[in-house]
Amino acid sequence: MDGVRSADGTTGVRAIAADPEAPPGASGTLRSVHAAQRHLLRTIPNVRAATGGGLPLERQQRDMELPHVIDAAGAEDATLRARAVPGAPVPAFRAFLDGTQRSEVVGWCGSLPLVYGSAGAVVRERLDRRLTTWERPLVQHRIYAPLAYAPRAELEAALSGMLEDTTKPSADGTIVPPHPTLLLERATLAVSRNRELLEIALAERWCASREEPIMIDGGIGASEVVAQSACAVGVVKSHRTLYAEGDALSIVLALRRGERSSVIRIAPRGRSEVLSWYLRLRDTSGHDALWGLVRAEMCVTVQPRVTERADEISRWLLAESSPLAAPDPRWDRMAYGIRSAEEFLRATNN
Amino acid sequence: MTAPLGLVVATERTPNTPHQFQFWTAIDSPVGIGTIVRVDGRQPVEGHIPQVYGVVTEGFSYTDLASPLFDVLGHDGDPGQSAFAPTERAEVRLYIAAVLRHVPEEPLQPVPMGEVFLATEADVAIALRMDSYLREDANTGIPIGLYRSGGMDSAIYLDAEFLVGPEAAHLNITGVSGLATKTSAVEWLLASLFAHFPVSKGSVAAVCFNVKGPDLCFLDLPAELEAEDRAMYETLDVPCEPFRNVRYFAPFKADNVSLNTLRSNEELLANVQPLTWGLREVLQFAEVLLNRDDVDAKADALIDFIKERVLDRDFEDRVLKEPHRVRSFADLEAWFRDLLSGLEDRGDEHWRTHHVATIRKVRNRLTNISTRCAGLVTNDGHTSDLPWGDFADRAVYVVDVALAEEDAQDLIFARIVSKLREHLERRDLGVTHVVVFVDELNKYAPADGPETYVRKMLLDIAERGRYLGLVLFSAQQFRSQVHRRVVGNAGTALYGRMDGDELATPGYAVLSAATRTKLATLSKGQLMVRHPHFTQPIFISFPRPAVMRGRDGMERYPQAKDVPLDVGVLRQLRRFDPSLTLAWVQDVIGLYEDDDVLRALHATLAHAPDNAGAYFRAQFRKIVGASVAPAPARTPLRALPDDDPYAI
Structure with a gap:
């Protein structure tokens, strides 16, 4: 998982696959952690309530993915180089899309964890310099349980469509062992996947109905529809994977404020191909090399106007460096509109 | 929705x-x-x-x-x-x-x-719980102004039962000077009270003490109002007109013929009446004027003796050379003179247990009153007073003491309020409720300082007046400097723009910082209202009063200049008979001393006869005018004989 954790454990979006639209909303029984816990204790025998203090699983777990670098093919220059973004920053994004998730153990069935997961996604549209919610946010509440080991019948009866199995067999038919930590990780991944599906659903809806640019937190390659849309711009703030090696990496890390790298072509496994480049939003004086560095993604269909388009989008992104997204710790890379989306979901999605 | x-x-x-x-x-x-x-x-x-x-x-x-x-x-x-x-x-x-x-x-x-x-x-x-007193069958609402918000105007009403009594009563208004908010608010509220006071609750009149400037001097003259003010009058259903029945009372100046008021323009004198009291009226309230440190129990005893045994009685004593009937300060002075002379002749130091030193001190203090309150206190005993027993419903009686000396102000206030109370107790004032308006309350009922007669009276009104129908409308710049029991008993409190220092006093701690800030920035015509039915203060707007502003009145009707005695007499008599002329007055008074003229004038004013000229003339004793003696007829000298032998 390459999401970036915010201060309270909610996670930024990283779309990975296009799936059917997730069911919006949740019944009253799962509207909150406490409601879900009460419901489980009331309906499932032998369930112990978790008293862990409400710390989200996202905050407890460490990133499994190790930081690494990957070489990428150039789409603009033969050799990656630094390019000054010409012209003044111009605000052009009409909307900002982001999603959040939160997972928490609400009970134990013996040693088996029952996880309450909440995911949501929203588009914040900018009208007259003010951000408002576009259409309706998507929110999903689920109980994630290892049904291979837990009392499946009782859980299905109690939760019906709001239950997800964290022990689904893999392609070769194997089932994960009932290691509690492993089961918690599986639950968290499942919540993350659902959150991504919600984001994709909203992004595709925007791309289908609107033409104005939308900034999507994270990459856009998880959906073919979005990856091919001219209005979608992905902004990746975390850099556990850097698409530059050797001299190219040095050039990327040495970018100055208002400079971008040459456009490269990336196509991670299972994702659609997109064009991407690094852009420095802020001066790095007194900070590390990743300070203020974002990686932008756009569709590949814009060739051969790659340079003009990358410069144009870079100007849009530079314009979003104010106002600051503080107090979010990622404010050096985060657009205020993305923070607004996260704050909206935090306020409405428990 | x-x-x-x-x-x-x-x-x-x-x-x-x-x-x-x-x-x-x-x-x-x-x-x-x-x-x-x-x-x-x-x-x-x-x-x-x-x-x-x-x-x-x-x-x-x-x-x-x-x-x-x-x-x-x-x-x-x-x-x-x-x-x-x-x-x-x-x-x-x-x-x-x-x-x-x-x-x-x-x-x-x-x-x-x-x-x-x-x-x-x-x-x-x-x-605001106004629904409880705005019922069709029992409407006791008195409009105080408009609450404005979001483009909507809502009329705000006070409950007459809590403004005039008997449930609660009294109103206090505070605010910085110079914005004309306090006086304007009271004028507006009186107009509203007169328009909406339920007939079923009785009658109401107002006695306003004008203690400074000309603010209350033109209540019977119209103002030029703007359309917005007129609209507010219409919304609040209060007639946009000056008070219909206003009478002014003011003492004379020291010359005893010119009224000591800013409303002395001859065009406005028709409803201005002198306020003059004689010895009897003053002695009842002597303690208002006498310094308690100076007048001890022994002096008090002698004053009581004079009030009960000497005043208005035929008084004889072996020490006195002649019988006395004391009706005026002049009579009292004659009585003292005779008494002290008799004691000196006899070599006595005591008279009826009173030491001669006490008698001298009381003489000094009492006779001094007519000097200290010149213009108010008459030496001749004639009085011109408020129409006790004949107060009219919805009438305003303005007592102008703005130009009077401080002692005279205290005496006027004490006596008038006492008389109001007496008559209301006896139910023979003419109205069942009287609103007394006093400005500068921090002067008359200060929070600290010596206990004065006036402050005691104000406390008495504040605490017991509502049972009698005696209602105090008071105003001051600094509420914190007024006696707590006076302002505390005011059921309704109004606040205009406030001074920052005043708002910092503990009395305003119950208000939020934002409310205090708003109070400090209120504009003219805005008030914060506290009323027993309102559990929180409410901000309202009220219209400019429909009466001429003091400043405008002074420009249009400037104060009359001091005039000679004959002109002054004419000015007073013309209130009754405009046909009188200066030549007529000069003809009538030409032979008499000033004191005689004033005595005649005061008697005429006190009795307000139909034929004032004749009554005035009748007050003078007959004096045969000097005339040139006819020259004696001269007898022509007899012619001398030509042959007179003794002729030179």
């Missing part, structure tokens, strides 16, 4: 209570400090959806910035760049409201989460 204005919010740290709640609104909402709102609860309680009414007392505005430093960084330290930021920060308008009323009243619970609406006119009536 109107859209909600805001939503109630509460957190564990800042929960809502039964008396206070908070809500947020859109940035462009018309909510402000003093706005009345209604909260509709979401969950029924005992079958009723609770509704809570509140008034906004505090407001907050903030963004999602954790520190101002982030904004500085976001703009690279250049405030000019803010205009280029593509997005405005999320901003919240959070308000705190004090609860005015819960419906239903029980069970009294914390304010529920719910939608917040701008109060409609009907909501305002419910929120």
Whole structure:
């Protein structure tokens, strides 16, 4: 998982696959952690309530993915180089899309964890310099349980469509062992996947109905529809994977404020191909090399106007460096509109 | 149904209570400090959806910035760049409201989460409990002004039962000087009271003490009002006209012929009457003027003796050379002179247990009163007074003491209020309720300083007046400097623009910082109202009074200059008979001393006869005019004989 954790454990979006639209909303029984816990204790025998203090699983777990670098093919220059973004920053994004998730153990069935997961996604549209919610946010509440080991019948009866199995067999038919930590990780991944599906659903809806640019937190390659849309711009703030090696990496890390790298072509496994480049939003004086560095993604269909388009989008992104997204710790890379989306979901999605 | 204005919010740290709640609104909402709102609860309680009414007392505005430093960084330290930021920060308008009323009243619970609406006119009536006294069958509402919010005007009413009594009574108004708010508010409220005081509750008149300037000197003359003011009069159903029945009373100047008032222009004298008292009236309130440190118990005893045994009686004593009947200060002086002379002749030091030194001291103090209160106290014993027993309903009696000496002011105030109280107790004043308006209350009833007769009287009115129908409308610049029991007993309190230092005193600690700020910036024609039915202060607007402003009146009707005795006499007599001329007056008084003229004038004014000229002339004793003696007839000398032998 390459999401970036915010201060309270909610996670930024990283779309990975296009799936059917997730069911919006949740019944009253799962509207909150406490409601879900009460419901489980009331309906499932032998369930112990978790008293862990409400710390989200996202905050407890460490990133499994190790930081690494990957070489990428150039789409603009033969050799990656630094390019000054010409012209003044111009605000052009009409909307900002982001999603959040939160997972928490609400009970134990013996040693088996029952996880309450909440995911949501929203588009914040900018009208007259003010951000408002576009259409309706998507929110999903689920109980994630290892049904291979837990009392499946009782859980299905109690939760019906709001239950997800964290022990689904893999392609070769194997089932994960009932290691509690492993089961918690599986639950968290499942919540993350659902959150991504919600984001994709909203992004595709925007791309289908609107033409104005939308900034999507994270990459856009998880959906073919979005990856091919001219209005979608992905902004990746975390850099556990850097698409530059050797001299190219040095050039990327040495970018100055208002400079971008040459456009490269990336196509991670299972994702659609997109064009991407690094852009420095802020001066790095007194900070590390990743300070203020974002990686932008756009569709590949814009060739051969790659340079003009990358410069144009870079100007849009530079314009979003104010106002600051503080107090979010990622404010050096985060657009205020993305923070607004996260704050909206935090306020409405428990 | 109107859209909600805001939503109630509460957190564990800042929960809502039964008396206070908070809500947020859109940035462009018309909510402000003093706005009345209604909260509709979401969950029924005992079958009723609770509704809570509140008034906004505090407001907050903030963004999602954790520190101002982030904004500085976001703009690279250049405030000019803010205009280029593509997005405005999320901003919240959070308000705190004090609860005015819960419906239903029980069970009294914390304010529920719910939608917040701008109060409609009907909501305002419910929120302020005006519905209880604006019923068709028992309407005791007295309009005080308009509550304005969100483009809506709502008439605000005081309850006559709590303004004039008997449930509560009295009104106090405070505010900085110079904005004409205090006097204007009282003039407006009197007009409103006269227009709306229910006939079923009796009759009402007002006695206004004009203690400074010409503010109250033109209550019977119209003002030029703007359309907005006229509209307010119409909305509040109060006639936009000056007071119909106003009478002015003022003492004379030291010359005893010119009235000591700013309303002395000859065109306005028709309803201006001298206020003069004789010995009897003054002695009843001698302690107002006598210094307690100077007049001890022995002197008191002699004064009481004079009041009970000497005044208005035929008094004889072996020490006195002749019988005395003391009716005036002149008579009293003659009595003292005779008494002391007799004691000296006899070599006695005591007279009827009173030591001669005490007698000399009392003589000195009492006879000095006529000097200290010259113009008010007459030597000849004639009085010209308020129409005790004949007060008219909806009439205003203005007693102008603005130019009088301080002692005279105290005496006037003490005696008039005492007489009002006496007559109201006996139910023979002519009206059942009297509003007494006193400005500069911090002078007459200060919070500290020596106990004075006037302060005792004000305390007495404040604490017991409502049972008699004696209502005090008082005003001052600094409420904190007025005796607490006087302002504390005022059921209704009005506040105009306040001074910052005054607002910093403990008496205003119950108000929120925002409310105090609003008080410090109120404009002319705005007031904050506290009334027993209103559980929180309410801000209102009131129209300019429909009477001529003092400044305008002084420009149009300048004060009369001091005039010679004959002109002064003519001016006074013309009130009764405009046909009199200066030549006629000069003819009548030409032979007499000034004292005789004044005695005749005071007698005429006191009796107000139909034929004033004749009555005035009749007051003079007959004096045969000097005439040139005819020259004796001369007898012509006899012619001498030519042959007179003795002729030279």
